[in-house]
Amino acid sequence: MLGGVRRRPPRDALRPRHRLPGDRRGGGDRLRPHGDAERRPGVRAGARRRRARAPRRGAVSRRVVVVGGGVTGLATAYRLVSAGMDAVVLEAEREPGGKVRSAEVGGLRLEAGPDSLLGRKPWGVELCRELGLGEELEPPAPVPTHVYTARGLLRFPSGPFGISTDVGELLRWPGMSLAGKLRAAADLALPRRRDEGDESLGSLLRRRIGDEAAEALVAPLLGGLFAGDVDRLSVQATFPELAAWEREHGSLLLGAKAQMRAAAANRRPGEDPPPMFLRLRGGLVRLVGALAAAIGPGRLRLGTAVTAIEPAGLGYRVVADGEALEADAVVLATPAFVAAELLAPLAPAVVPLLAAIPYVSTAVVLLVYPEGTGSALPRSSGFVAPRGALAITAATFVSRKWPEEAFGDRAVVRCFVGASGTEDLVDQPDEDIVEGVGRQLAAIVGLPERPEAARVIRWPHAMPQYEVGHLDRVAEIERGLPPGLFVVGQAYRGAGIPDCVRQANELAARITGASTSRA
Ligand SMILES: Cc1cc2nc3c(=O)[nH]c(=O)nc-3n(C[C@H](O)[C@H](O)[C@H](O)COP(=O)(O)OP(=O)(O)OC[C@H]3O[C@@H](n4cnc5c(N)ncnc54)[C@H](O)[C@@H]3O)c2cc1C
Structure with a gap:
């Protein structure tokens, strides 16, 4: 028992428990074939013309099918439709939004x-x-955040990510042993790392501020955002600023201090620091609703689980419930393990890379x-x-x-x-x-x-989990995808909603061939 919650031996964290993409999770709406679909003889010439002008990498695509109607898929479709393209989102569930609920x-x-x-x-x-x-x-x-310690809840020392910018305050902080605090302060004197390669967050924190401060102060915040283990998470893919602080200032404490100073210098006198977080009154479902409305109801098909993606001429045929939708480009905005299954026939080399996330x-x-x-x-x-x-x-x-x-x-x-x-x-x-x-x-x-x-x-x-080497793995996945196929979202280049939106902006700009200041 742990605080009344019974523990069982841990399961294999990688054992897939998701439904297969063919499972009908939502049931309901049938996929309406696209007007240019092969099975409609009357429009075959149009379909052939479309395929003849199907995009090569970097060129403009026209009909884009987005698989997955979470924030990433919806934001991608919204950008594409705003740029005048024909985009359709296929979402397995009966509600859009994915993890936004x-x-x-x-x-x-x-x-x-x-x-x-x-x-x-x-x-x-x-x-x-x-x-x-x-x-x-x-x-x-404006209320502070606390950390649980053997002495109960304590306020974090001031500074980003629980990294103190004030050595005096750190030494007075009651949540750690004196030895642990002195070890954390040694960050100011320790030589910087020479190797520029990726390492785990845990490795960087333990080297710089010692095990006790790493585990008691910083890991709960940083690891917590990923529900992850800092000894496995990649610095470069999660908090690259920590590596930059060490590289540029020779110390996390000094780097954190420099960042706070720079942020203060960018504010007008007397101006408060911007809020760390913002919520949406009424819930983030309002963002989903606004995206769905902006895309238009005919372009968002719910209860439509994609079961296969097949080559069709120079483009693709996206199969859901036995019906097919033709596309010049397909965006997979699903979890990586779903993308792995859907891409198996088309890009077998990237499947193990996707499945390994x-x-x-x-x-x-x-x-x-x-x-x-x-x-x-x-x-x-x-x-x-x-x-x-x-x-x-x-x-x-x-x-x-x-x-x-x-x-x-x-x-x-x-x-x-x-x-x-x-x-x-x-x-x-x-x-x-x-x-x-x-x-x-x-x-x-x-x-x-x-x-x-x-x-x-x-x-x-x-x-x-963005484990050490994650960004190299993602780059390899992206290089290995055939033209007109894309993966995007939480699994790849930023796990929170803002990064998902940034990825959507960047991908839509790439597909439309337009440059965008948002990206
Ligand atoms: C508990 C929790 C708390 C979080 N807190 C925050 C927070 O406070 N702030 C923040 O910024 N981020 C937070 N996140 C992360 C955030 O939720 C994600 O970054 C974001 O929602 C991911 O969006 P996505 O569209 O990439 O993926 P998802 O939301 O996973 O969407 C993928 C979609 O693909 C669909 N799909 C899957 N298979 C198929 C198929 N075969 N055919 C068609 N559709 C399919 C799914 O049904 C789903 O709708 C949190 C996540 C969780 C789980």
């Missing part, structure tokens, strides 16, 4: 997947503004407590926990971070359980997860042991 708990609608957009990566926020949702973007309440399962636990509990929650946006310390890897005090009138004085908390190495927790029954999480929250912040309402949302194989 909300759930009702205790009469409240709460985020079940992503809940906010990183402010320093502008592409997600820019897209919201472009779609008329700018007024709905909201910064969090590991995925981790996690679960979100949404808890709503009775009236009178809201004001009892600490004034904090929530906390992260070091690996193995708790069943909870991270908790957001939603009613503190994003207060809403509808909450009344109820504490609303969102927790993550299950990450690399503890994925077995995700398989526990709902009651055990809620009981275990409730008990841990009760012990840490004094909430009642039982919430008034709770819901567990499982995310099987939802978090791609």
Whole structure:
């Protein structure tokens, strides 16, 4: 037992548990064949003309089929349609949005997947503004973030990613041993790494600030974003700025300080730092809805699982439910393991590379407590926990971070359980997860042991792991794809929504052949 949540021996994290692409997850709408489809003899000449002018790499494509209607697929189609191209999105589920989902708990609608957009990566926020949702973007309440330690919840020392910019403050921080703090401060004197190659986040952090600070302070934040293991995650693919700080300043502490100074110098006197995160009032589903509306209903086909992609002339035939859609280009905006299956006949060399991108399962636990509990929650946006310390890897005090009138004085908390190495927790029954999480929250912040309402949302194989060498692997995948076939999204060049939008912008610009300042 770990805090009431029973543990089982860990499963193989790579064992695929997703449905095969042929499975009918949503059922429903039949795929309407494209007007130029081969099976319609009356338009064969048009189809031949289209194929004759089918694109080579880098040239303009016309009919693009996007497989997957998550944020990446929708944003790609939106850019293509905006550029005057004919794009159709095929989405297996009956709702668009992929991992963007909300759930009702205790009469409240709460985020079940992503809940906010990183402010320093502008592409997600820019897209919201472009779609008329700018007024709905909201910064969090100005409350600090905490980290769970043997002494309970402690505020992070000041500085980005939990890396202190003030040695005095670091030495006074009560969450680590004196030896651990002195070792962290040794970062200021240690020689810089000479090798320019990729390494794991854990390796860089342990070299610079020592094991204790790496595990207690920085890993919970950085590893937590991927539900990953810092000793496997690639610095270059996740937080390349850390390597740059060491390279340019010879120290993480000095690099962090230089970054904060540079950010302050870019602000007008008296101006507050920009918010780290922004949420969308009413939920990120509004971004999905706005994208779907902008693409147009006829271009988004739901309940349409793609089962095969075949060569057809100089283009492709995308098969879903036994019907076919012809395309000059196909964009696979699905998880990498789905892309691996669909690409097997067309690009066998990239299949092992796609299949080798590991995925981790996690679960979100949404808890709503009775009236009178809201004001009892600490004034904090929530906390992260070091690996193995708790069943909870991270908790957001939603009613503190994003207060809403509808909450009344109820504490609303969102927790993550299950990450690399503890994925077995995700398989526990709902009651055990809620009981275990409730008990841990009760012990840490004094909430009642039982919430008034709770819901567990499982995310099987939802978090791609950017392991050391990830960017080389992605480059090799991209080089190995035949002309007119593309992969894009969370698995490749940035795992959060802003990076997915950036990838969509860049790919659409490449397909249309247009240059874009957004990319
Ligand atoms: C619990 C959780 C919390 C997160 N929190 C944040 C956060 O706060 N901020 C943030 O920026 N990011 C967050 N993320 C990451 C964010 O959710 C992803 O970056 C983003 O949603 C990925 O979008 P995508 O379109 O690339 O992939 P997905 O959302 O996975 O979309 C892929 C789509 O492909 C469809 N599909 C699969 N197979 C087929 C097929 N054969 N035919 C047709 N369609 C198919 C799927 O149904 C799905 O809709 C979080 C992720 C999770 C799981």
